[in-house]
Amino acid sequence: xxxxxLGGSFNPIHMGHLFLADAVLSAxxxxxxxxxxxxxxxxxxxxxxxxxxxxxxMLIASIPADPRLTIExxxxxxxxxxxxxxxxxxxxxxxxxxxxxxxxxxxxxxRDFHKWRSADEIVSLTxxxxxxxxxxxxxxxxxxxxxLENEIxxxxxxxxxxxxxxxxxWSYLVPTGARFxxxxxxxxxxxxxxxAGITRELIxxxxxxxxxxxxxxxxxxxxxxxxxxxxxxxxxxMDPLSGYLAGIAHDMCKSxxxxxLVRLTKKDGKPVLQLERKKPTLLHARAAAVxxxxxxxxxNKDILEAIRFHTMADTEMGPLAKAxxxxxxxxxxxxxxxxxxxxxxxxxxxxxxFAAVLDETVAYLRSRSLTLSKGTLRLLEVIKGTKG
Ligand SMILES: [Fe+2]
Ligand SMILES: [Fe+2]
Numbered sequence: 001x002x003x004x005x006l007g008g009s010f011n012p013i014h015m016g017h018l019f020l021a022d023a024v025l026s027a028x029x030x031x032x033x034x035x036x037x038x039x040x041x042x043x044x045x046x047x048x049x050x051x052x053x054x055x056x057x058m059l060i061a062s063i064p065a066d067p068r069l070t071i072e073x074x075x076x077x078x079x080x081x082x083x084x085x086x087x088x089x090x091x092x093x094x095x096x097x098x099x100x101x102x103x104x105x106x107x108x109x110x111r112d113f114h115k116w117r118s119a120d121e122i123v124s125l126t127x128x129x130x131x132x133x134x135x136x137x138x139x140x141x142x143x144x145x146x147x148l149e150n151e152i153x154x155x156x157x158x159x160x161x162x163x164x165x166x167x168x169x170w171s172y173l174v175p176t177g178a179r180f181x182x183x184x185x186x187x188x189x190x191x192x193x194x195x196a197g198i199t200r201e202l203i204x205x206x207x208x209x210x211x212x213x214x215x216x217x218x219x220x221x222x223x224x225x226x227x228x229x230x231x232x233x234x235x236x237x238m239d240p241l242s243g244y245l246a247g248i249a250h251d252m253c254k255s256x257x258x259x260x261l262v263r264l265t266k267k268d269g270k271p272v273l274q275l276e277r278k279k280p281t282l283l284h285a286r287a288a289a290v291x292x293x294x295x296x297x298x299x300n301k302d303i304l305e306a307i308r309f310h311t312m313a314d315t316e317m318g319p320l321a322k323a324x325x326x327x328x329x330x331x332x333x334x335x336x337x338x339x340x341x342x343x344x345x346x347x348x349x350x351x352x353x354f355a356a357v358l359d360e361t362v363a364y365l366r367s368r369s370l371t372l373s374k375g376t377l378r379l380l381e382v383i384k385g386t387k388g
Pocket of ligand 2: 221225250251328
């Protein structure tokens with residue numbers, strides 16, 4: 001296997017790094033790029049904001065399912081100041097590359113390369129590739145090398161850090177996985193949001209899985225439910241990330257066969273109701289709560305309860321469950337929603353909005369002579385009782 005090495009601080013990794021790796025792969029026929037994050041680059045003393053672990057986590061989150069890229073953490077494990085010569089020897093020893101590995105250098109490093117420890121030995125052990133980073137002109141480099149004729153991508157880690165620190169747009173200059181880590185861990189001067197232990201990184205993994213489990217249009221419905229639940233959480237003082245997660249996952253079992261729904265539902269320890277036996281597709285709600293707990297390790301009671309109750313309203317519903325129920329019924333892709341509910345800004349408390357949505361849902365079910373669950377009937381009585 002032919003390898004090329006791309007070292008750096010990756011503080012943070014950005015699209016310019018990945019574009020450069022991709023350009024080397026297509027220009028010179030290497031099989032794989034080894035990304036080597038420095039523990040502490042000798043050329044960037046004091047580059048602050050993210051720990052070695054943060055930087056490594058951001059790299060890992062940036063390259064899922066791409067077999068052309070790999071990450072080597074030898075410099076971080078060695079700690080202290082990293083010298084490229086040590087890394088090259090280590091990689092040659094363990095990876096056993098076919099021919100010499102390439103060493104990719106930006107032209108910003110080319111000028112001072114002769115000062116690097118064992119520069120001559122580096123040259124003899126690798127094929128050096130000089131890439132344009134600062135200048136479209138060829139910066140002189142007095143050692144054997146190849147030139148990558150790449151376009152300059154005007155992104156640098158320092159620029160990304162400055163943009164984050166000064167509130168300018170930066171989100172799509174870095175891979176999405178890295179962005180979620182920056183936001184979850186409040187790196188580079190972002191302010192930390194409170195959350196209930198639910199992170200964007202966690203949600204992104206679950207969202208990708210949900211996408212593979214249901215049809216694209218069902219997924220878009222789920223995303224609309226996630227967005228509206230999140231908005232309701234902001235409006236009514238609940239955790240927005242919990243709301244988003246409950247919304248994105250609520251229909252994740254919608255395409256599972258009935259036997260699988262029954263098998264999963266048994267694990268929640270509650271009896272199967274007569275109505276559910278008659279119409280097992282209703283179980284997709286309870287099955288999703290079980291799957292979210294068992295496969296994805298989500299134990300947050302409010303989230304699991306919100307998913308569980310979305311097909312059958314019940315008196316036990318808490319605020320988050322009400323928000324998911326509302327969002328599921330009135331999100332933008334739903335067709336038969338009254339103007340009063342579409343334009344629901346006049347409801348200043350969640351219970352009033354929930355009661356109005358439930359009214360419409362019950363009227364619809366009754367118009368089609370569909371059965372209401374006992375829980376829903378009890379809930380209607382409770383709501384009527386408080387109303388009057
Ligand atoms: Fe559903
Ligand atoms: Fe739904």
